[in-house]
Amino acid sequence: MSLTQPDAVDRLGITTPIFGFSHCRDVVAAVSKAGGLGVYGAGLHSDAQIAIDIEWIEAQLDGKPYGIDLLMPSKYVGSESGGLTAAQARAAIPADVTHFLDDMMLRYDVPEDEAAAPDSDDEFIASGSQRYTAKQQEGILEIAFAHSPRLLVSALGTPPRDVIERAHAKGMLVAALAGRVKHAVRHVEAGVDIVIAQSYEAGGHTGEIGGMVLTPLVVDAVAPVPVLAAGGIGDGRQMAAALVLGARGVWCGSVWLPTAESDLLPVVKQRLVDAHAEDTQRTRAMTGKPSRLLRTAWVDEWERSDTPDPLPNPIHAVAIGPYVARIEKAAAGPDATPDHGPGALAPTAAGQVVGLITAQTSCRRVLTDMMEGCIDAIAETQALLERGS
Ligand SMILES: Cc1cc2nc3c(=O)[nH]c(=O)nc-3n(C[C@H](O)[C@H](O)[C@H](O)COP(=O)(O)O)c2cc1C
Numbered sequence: 001m002s003l004t005q006p007d008a009v010d011r012l013g014i015t016t017p018i019f020g021f022s023h024c025r026d027v028v029a030a031v032s033k034a035g036g037l038g039v040y041g042a043g044l045h046s047d048a049q050i051a052i053d054i055e056w057i058e059a060q061l062d063g064k065p066y067g068i069d070l071l072m073p074s075k076y077v078g079s080e081s082g083g084l085t086a087a088q089a090r091a092a093i094p095a096d097v098t099h100f101l102d103d104m105m106l107r108y109d110v111p112e113d114e115a116a117a118p119d120s121d122d123e124f125i126a127s128g129s130q131r132y133t134a135k136q137q138e139g140i141l142e143i144a145f146a147h148s149p150r151l152l153v154s155a156l157g158t159p160p161r162d163v164i165e166r167a168h169a170k171g172m173l174v175a176a177l178a179g180r181v182k183h184a185v186r187h188v189e190a191g192v193d194i195v196i197a198q199s200y201e202a203g204g205h206t207g208e209i210g211g212m213v214l215t216p217l218v219v220d221a222v223a224p225v226p227v228l229a230a231g232g233i234g235d236g237r238q239m240a241a242a243l244v245l246g247a248r249g250v251w252c253g254s255v256w257l258p259t260a261e262s263d264l265l266p267v268v269k270q271r272l273v274d275a276h277a278e279d280t281q282r283t284r285a286m287t288g289k290p291s292r293l294l295r296t297a298w299v300d301e302w303e304r305s306d307t308p309d310p311l312p313n314p315i316h317a318v319a320i321g322p323y324v325a326r327i328e329k330a331a332a333g334p335d336a337t338p339d340h341g342p343g344a345l346a347p348t349a350a351g352q353v354v355g356l357i358t359a360q361t362s363c364r365r366v367l368t369d370m371m372e373g374c375i376d377a378i379a380e381t382q383a384l385l386e387r388g389s
Pocket residue numbers: 021041042043044069070071154155156177198201202203204205230231232233251252253254255348349350351352353
């Protein structure tokens with residue numbers, strides 16, 4: 001690895017190599033304003049909301065760089081035929097799963113809500129479900145290409161070559177997440193500029209290899225393409241370790257969840273701050289694919305041996321979408337508590353780094369503390385080594 005040659009990360013024009021992934025536009029803007037790169041997770045929002053949020057982010061940033069992250073899974077049920085329609089996905093939900101979900105709502109006092117029973121594709125997405133047709137993915141891409149993100153990120157697979165070429169023609173850089181070396185190599189062969197090595201500890205969709213092993217493996221496999229380390233990074237010592245392992249920067253998701261800017265429910269923010277490192281679980285309970293969630297009653301319910309198994313992606317997301325919307329609406333109330341009712345169920349992705357998060361601060365504070373802590377950790381390590389020599 002050469003640290004003297006400018007690389008794709010330099011071309012992003014950021015002052016701090018900290019990348020902040022969030023579905024919340026306020027977090028994205030705050031991270032970019034503080035000198036990092038905020039990356040807007042588009043996957044859970046409707047096209048209309050994405051367009052509004054991106055306009056808002058660009059207005060806040062006044063030319064400062066930001067990124068957009070899209071769910072582009074290479075394989076999902078129905079992908080051979082271009083994806084499922086909403087009606088096909090709904091028809092594939094078994095009766096025992098619907099019964100289990102209805103019963104769960106009763107047991108946790110989650111009220112009925114007509115508004116949370118969408119019937120169009122777009123409403124399904126807005127209700128916290130996922131995009132599950134190629135056509136829906138195309139919609140977000142068009143919005144992204146009509147704006148000026150510096151970075152386009154593929155969350156779940158190698159981006160199609162034509163997407164990479166279009167992005168490059170517009171002056172955007174392209175990154176993709178990888179949980180295994182072979183995925184990272186495939187991304188680079190397709191023309192990706194930056195690889196994000198997403199380790200086992202991470203919140204959200206995650207593989208099975210820990211960051212201490214995955215980061216240097218990916219760095220070696222794709223050199224000279226720069227690598228960002230993702231998963232389990234929340235303070236300056238962890239950032240320093242990632243850089244020493246050869247990463248060009250760090251990509252974080254969980255640390256922003258309890259910040260003042262985050263739109264997460266207060267009851268969930270409190271739960272995250274109180275959580276220990278062992279309070280997350282890699283489970284199929286949210287999307288049908290293994291992803292790391294905070295261990296709330298939602299996870300426990302799906303993991304019980306006497307309840308149905310999660311469905312394949314994306315049918316699982318379609319099945320749970322309206323129920324998660326109901327839970328979140330009910331858990332937003334002033335009386336919600338993490339101990340019972342909707343507040344006990346409210347699900348969120350979160351990584352093992354929650355064990356290090358002990359306070360609700362601001363995005364700028366997280367970023368500044370991480371950068372200063374990283375510089376201190378490297379200086380202390382250097383001093384330690386010099387003492388021994
Ligand atoms: C609540 C949450 C939602 C996430 N959703 C996505 C997503 O839609 N797309 C994506 O590329 N990564 C997603 N991730 C993963 C993050 O991009 C990031 O790789 C991960 O959070 C890094 O590990 P950390 O949680 O230990 O910081 C999500 C993470 C969290 C915590």
